[in-house]
Structure formats: structure tokens, C-alpha cells
Amino acid sequence: MKITIVGAGYVGLVSGACFAEFGFDVTCVDKDTSKIDDLNQGKIPIYEPGLDSLVNQGIKAKRLTFTNNLKTAIKISDVVMIAVGTPTRRGDGHADLTYVYEAAKEIAESLDGYTVIVSKSTVPVGTSRKVAEIIKSTRPDLIEGTSFDVASNPEFLREGSAINDFMRPDRIVIGTNGDKAHKVLQKLYRPLYLIETPIVSTTPETAELIKYAANGFLAMKISFINQMADLCEKTGADVQILAKGIGLDKRIGGKFLHAGPGYGGSCFPKDTLALSQIAQQYKTRCSLIDEVIQYNDQRKLDMAKRIIQAVKNAGVQKKVAILGLTFKPNTDDLREAPSITIIPEILKNDIAVSIYDPLYYFGSERLKHATDYESELKKATFTKSAYDAVTDAGCVVILTEWNEFRALDIEKIYKLMDTSATPLFMDFRNIYRPEDMEAFKYYAIGKKQL
Numbered sequence: 001m002k003i004t005i006v007g008a009g010y011v012g013l014v015s016g017a018c019f020a021e022f023g024f025d026v027t028c029v030d031k032d033t034s035k036i037d038d039l040n041q042g043k044i045p046i047y048e049p050g051l052d053s054l055v056n057q058g059i060k061a062k063r064l065t066f067t068n069n070l071k072t073a074i075k076i077s078d079v080v081m082i083a084v085g086t087p088t089r090r091g092d093g094h095a096d097l098t099y100v101y102e103a104a105k106e107i108a109e110s111l112d113g114y115t116v117i118v119s120k121s122t123v124p125v126g127t128s129r130k131v132a133e134i135i136k137s138t139r140p141d142l143i144e145g146t147s148f149d150v151a152s153n154p155e156f157l158r159e160g161s162a163i164n165d166f167m168r169p170d171r172i173v174i175g176t177n178g179d180k181a182h183k184v185l186q187k188l189y190r191p192l193y194l195i196e197t198p199i200v201s202t203t204p205e206t207a208e209l210i211k212y213a214a215n216g217f218l219a220m221k222i223s224f225i226n227q228m229a230d231l232c233e234k235t236g237a238d239v240q241i242l243a244k245g246i247g248l249d250k251r252i253g254g255k256f257l258h259a260g261p262g263y264g265g266s267c268f269p270k271d272t273l274a275l276s277q278i279a280q281q282y283k284t285r286c287s288l289i290d291e292v293i294q295y296n297d298q299r300k301l302d303m304a305k306r307i308i309q310a311v312k313n314a315g316v317q318k319k320v321a322i323l324g325l326t327f328k329p330n331t332d333d334l335r336e337a338p339s340i341t342i343i344p345e346i347l348k349n350d351i352a353v354s355i356y357d358p359l360y361y362f363g364s365e366r367l368k369h370a371t372d373y374e375s376e377l378k379k380a381t382f383t384k385s386a387y388d389a390v391t392d393a394g395c396v397v398i399l400t401e402w403n404e405f406r407a408l409d410i411e412k413i414y415k416l417m418d419t420s421a422t423p424l425f426m427d428f429r430n431i432y433r434p435e436d437m438e439a440f441k442y443y444a445i446g447k448k449q450l
């Protein structure tokens with residue numbers, strides 16, 4: 001079976017490399033010529049653990065190819081997957097479907113023989129229907145159900161553990177309108193039958209909504225534990241023990257109960273906004289999600305306020321060292337990361353900021369290309385290590401729980417910091433134990449403050 005994946009980003013590239021590993025012939029197409037040039041030389045444009053070797057294995061086995069030429073790839077494909085971005089539409093919070101519709105038109109122009117067009121992108125209810133309409137209006141000679149079908153197969157992989165998530169998913173969701181397309185998708189996921197992956201077979205509409213409901217629920221779970229963290233701080237309770245205490249209840253489950261500075265990333269913020277817009281469009285109530293969106297936006301600002309206030313109250317050196325820039329460890333994705341809200345707020349208050357992130361550090365190629373965030377970060381200083389970042393700072397903030405921040409030499413950190421007043425250590429990921437941090441004024445999330 002031949003597969004074309006349109007869009008070689010986080011989802012398209014990982015899916016392509018994994019399907020090639022399963023033994024399919026995969027072509028990844030992207031509009032971005034420099035991305036394709038890099039991929040053809042075995043260079044991976046994103047950071048995702050294990051992806052480098054998987055892509056190169058696929059290239060070597062001649063099962064994975066990259067091109068800008070959509071036409072040739074589509075003609076010979078049995079399955080075409082759309083994995084383009086669906087960012088928030090400027091001004092109203094809806095998912096922007098421009099890239100999906102453009103891709104649908106381009107795909108239609110080259111269809112040849114029965115092909116299943118599958119949306120892997122996260123798209124609002126009814127998008128598969130619209131994609132089918134675009135195909136029919138672009139190619140009136142094609143008959144839905146005979147020449148092509150459109151299916152929804154939302155992707156649930158997480159950046160940072162994307163390969164494992166793709167190879168060992170909790171479930172596969174397949175939304176089709178008939179048996180013919182369903183059989184093709186079943187064949188595509190047959191390699192996962194061995195590990196007994198549950199398959200949820202449904203309509204495209206339900207599949208589309210499952211993805212938003214899943215992300216909405218997870219964002220809600222994070223916001224819930226963050227609100228409990230606020231309450232713990234006021235009452236002297238401990239949010240980590242509270243999370244354990246509720247998470248052991250199988251009806252609740254322990255995952256996504258880590259209190260922190262608010263969720264970020266390329267999915268939860270935009271998908272919660274889009275879900276809220278879908279509910280408004282269909283005039284139904286989705287007030288839980290509306291509250292989650294507002295609370296999470298405010299939480300990032302509150303975290304900035306907490307840092308600014310602590311620095312002012314403690315009378316420490318007005319320099320804050322930020323450890324971690326990405327929205328979570330093991331990804332280079334900065335989209336909607338808490339750091340992108342928090343750092344400019346600190347800078348606005350005439351407090352200097354030094355930054356170290358294992359992927360964005362002084363001199364790193366990635367930092368040179370992070371031009372989308374130039375304005376937010378331009379007054380901050382990037383350093384080469386966590387220890388360089390904390391040098392002469394009055395406050396250190398852990399924003400991302402990268403592994404290399406889990407066993408920092410705390411004595412060394414203290415000695416490097418400005419100690420004219422007791423330095424602050426703000427652990428927004430609860431990596432350290434308060435009792436080990438007595439040299440500092442230590443702030444954890446959702447715990448009694450020392």
C-alpha cells in the first residue's frame with residue numbers, strides 16, 4: 001500500500017516515519033522547500049527523540065521519500081493523509097482551515113484511481129464533508145464512494161514521546177462513511193493488531209469531535225489540578241500528595257495531574273479555543289472549556305506576577321534566571337509555551353532575564369531560527385548552561401522539567417547566585433523537595449511556602 005502524507009511537520013513526519021517502519025511505502029510532501037531539502041539529506045527539522053534514526057532507516061530502506069511535488073506522489077497513492085497545520089484563526093478563535101482546504105484542492109487535481117483521503121489534522125466537525133465537496137467541485141469527474149472517500153483519523157501523539165505514542169497508541173479512531181474506506185484504514189493499522197490496539201470505528205463527524213473532546217478534557221484536568229494547587233498553597237496542603245490521593249482512584253487516573261505554570265503547546269490552547277467556537281456555532285453550552293481557557297491564560301500571567309512580586313519583596317538582585325523555554329521537555333516547540341508569556345512580563349518590570357534551555361541556548365542553531373519569538377525574547381540574555389544562567393541572579397525559575405534540571409548541583413547554584421539577600425528558587429514543576437532547598441527562599445507549586 002502506498003501512502004502520501006501532505007505536511008511534514010510534527011505529525012506528518014512522525015506518522016510517515018512510523019508507517020515506513022511498518023513496511024509501507026511513504027512519501028511525505030511539504031510546501032516548505034528547505035524542509036524537504038534538509039529531509040532529503042537526512043537532517044531532521046524538528047527535535048523529537050528517536051526520530052532522526054527512524055527517518056534515516058526509512059530513507060535507507062527506500063520506503064520513505066520526501067518531495068515538494070504533490071502531483072506525482074498522489075497519482076500512485078492508495079491513501080493520502082492530510083497533516084497540515086490548523087492554527088487558531090486570527091480574531092475569532094476558530095480553527096483556520098486554509099491549509100486543509102488548499103491541500104484538498106491540490107490533492108483533488110492529481111487523484112487517479114480509488115484513493116482514501118484521510119484527515120490527520122485536528123479539524124472541526126464537518127470538515128471531512130467539506131473536503132469531499134472541495135474534491136468534487138475541483139474534479140466533477142470523480143464520484144465519492146467510487147473514485148475516492150474522505151475519512152477522519154485524528155492523531156493523538158504527544159511531542160516528546162511521539163514515536164512510542166504512534167507505535168503503541170491507547171486507541172486508533174477511524175471515522176468513515178462506508179466499508180470501502182474503512183477496510184483500507186484497517187489495513188493501514190493492521191501492524192498494530194498484534195499489540196491489540198483498540199480501534200474505535202465511527203463516522204467522520206464523531207471522529208472529528210473525539211479529538212477536540214480529548215484535548216478539552218485533558219486541558220480541564222490540568223486546570224483543575226492547578227486550581228487545587230492554589231487552594232493547597234492557601235491551606236498548607238500539598239498538591240502532589242493530593243494528586244496521588246485522587247489519581248489512585250481509577251475513575252480519575254493519575255495522569256495530567258501535575259500542577260504547573262499552565263498548559264501550552266501547539267494543541268491544547270488552540271483546540272480548546274476551537275472547541276468553544278464549535279459549541280457556540282451549534283448553540284450548545286461548553287462553559288467548562290470557556291473557563292479553562294480563561295483560567296489558563298490568567299495562570300501564566302499570575303506566574304509572572306508571582307516572580308515579579310517575589311523578586312521585589314525579597315530585595316534580591318533584579319535578575320531572574322529562567323531554566324527551560326519549551327512548553328514541555330523533549331520538544332523544541334515554543335508555540336504557546338508559558339515562557340513566551342512570562343518572560344516579557346518580567347522584562348517589562350525592569351528585571352533582567354537570563355535563559356537556558358537544552359535546545360535554545362547561546363549560539364544554538366535553533367535559537368537563531370526562533371524568529372517568531374524575537375520580539376518577546378529580544379531583551380533577555382541567552383546563556384550556554386544552567387550555571388551560566390544563574391550566575392549573579394537573585395532568582396531562579398524552573399519553567400520546564402527537562403531531565404538535566406532534575407539533578408542540578410544545588411550548592412553550586414547557590415554559590416553562583418547573588419547572595420546579598422537570600423536568593424529565590426521558584427520550582428514551577430515541583431522537581432525538588434522543599435527540605436533540600438533551605439539555603440534559598442524556595443517556592444514550589446501547591447505546597448506550603450518555606
Ligand SMILES: NC(=O)c1ccc[n+]([C@@H]2O[C@H](COP(=O)([O-])OP(=O)(O)OC[C@H]3O[C@@H](n4cnc5c(N)ncnc54)[C@H](O)[C@@H]3O)[C@@H](O)[C@H]2O)c1
Binds near residue numbers: 029030085
Ligand atoms: N504537534 C502535535 O503534537 C499534534 C498532535 C496531534 C495532532 N496535531 C494536529 O496535527 C496537525 C498538524 O500539526 P503539526 O504540529 O504537525 O503542524 P506543523 O506546523 O508542525 O506542520 C505542518 C506542515 O504542513 C505544511 N503544509 C501546509 N500546507 C501544506 C500544503 N498545502 N502542502 C504541503 N505541505 C503543507 C507546512 O509547511 C508544515 O511543514 C494540526 O491539525 C495539529 O492540531 C498535532
